[in-house]
Amino acid sequence: MARPGSKSDLLVQAKENYERLIDYVEGLSEEELEQDFPEGTLNMNSKDVLARLHSWHLLLLDWYTIGMSGEEPDMPARGYTWRMLPELNGQIQQRYSKVGLDDIKGLLRASYSTVYKIIEAHTDEDLFTKKKYHWTGSTSLAAYVISATCSHYDWGYKLIKSGLNG
Numbered sequence: 745m746a747r748p749g750s751k752s753d754l755l756v757q758a759k760e761n762y763e764r765l766i767d768y769v770e771g772l773s774e775e776e777l778e779q780d781f782p783e784g785t786l787n788m789n790s791k792d793v794l795a796r797l798h799s800w801h802l803l804l805l806d807w808y809t810i811g812m813s814g815e816e817p818d819m820p821a822r823g824y825t826w827r828m829l830p831e832l833n834g835q836i837q838q839r840y841s842k843v844g845l846d847d848i849k850g851l852l853r854a855s856y857s858t859v860y861k862i863i864e865a866h867t868d869e870d871l872f873t874k875k876k877y878h879w880t881g882s883t884s885l886a887a888y889v890i891s892a893t894c895s896h897y898d899w900g901y902k903l904i905k906s907g908l909n910g
Contacts, residue, residue: 745757745898747890747894748886748890748894749872750868750872751863751866751867751868751871751872754863754871754886754889754890754893754894755860755863755864757893757894758859758860758863758889758893758894758897759860761893761894761897761898761901762856762893762897764897764901765797765897765898765900765901765904768901768904768905769790769794769849769904772790772904772908774845776790776908777789777790777791777845778790778791778845779908781903781907781908782907785903785906785907786833786903787837788837788903788907789907790904790907790908791840791845791848792837792840792841793900793903793904793907794845794848794849794852794900795836795837795839795840795843795848795851795852796833796836796837796900797852797896797897797900798840798848798851798852798855799836799839799840800892800896801852801855801856801858801859801892801893802855803820803821803892804859804888804889804892805855805858805859805862807819807879807888808862808885808888810879811877811878811879811880812877812879814878815879816878816879817879820832856893859889859892859893860893862889863889863893866885870885871884871885871886871889872884872885872886
């Protein structure tokens with residue numbers, strides 16, 4: 745699927761990719777959802793993937809809230825650089841390791857809804873104009889949103905599917 749180039753495309757692709765992921769996950773048993781993926785598959789399971797998606801929604805929402813207030817958000821997160829994503833993702837996995845599957849699903853559903861409303865609240869120009877907002881640097885708001893939604897849901901779907909099917 746082509747990268748969204750308009751607000752309407754972004755809304756459709758975010759929704760379709762999210763629903764494809766959730767529909768797939770809902771068809772799995774609890775045992776499958778908590779089954780560890782084969783060694784070398786990021787040392788994760790399906791629950792970890794859902795928690796990571798939720799966490800990246802929260803990061804995006806934090807960047808957005810801070811950035812739109814005129815401040816400079818810590819990106820990707822306080823104490824981390826973009827080169828430290830494996831450490832950040834490991835910390836996310838650890839943080840949610842004791843959270844139950846149903847709670848993770850609820851958190852993901854809620855954060856997805858919040859991010860989706862942000863997309864709805866903006867125009868094509870707001871979303872796709874590079875350098876429109878100081879905090880997005882040389883790129884656009886849509887670039888960050890696409891990474892945390894459409895692209896990330898597709899990544900999660902593929903990882904869960906391959907992780908369970910070996």
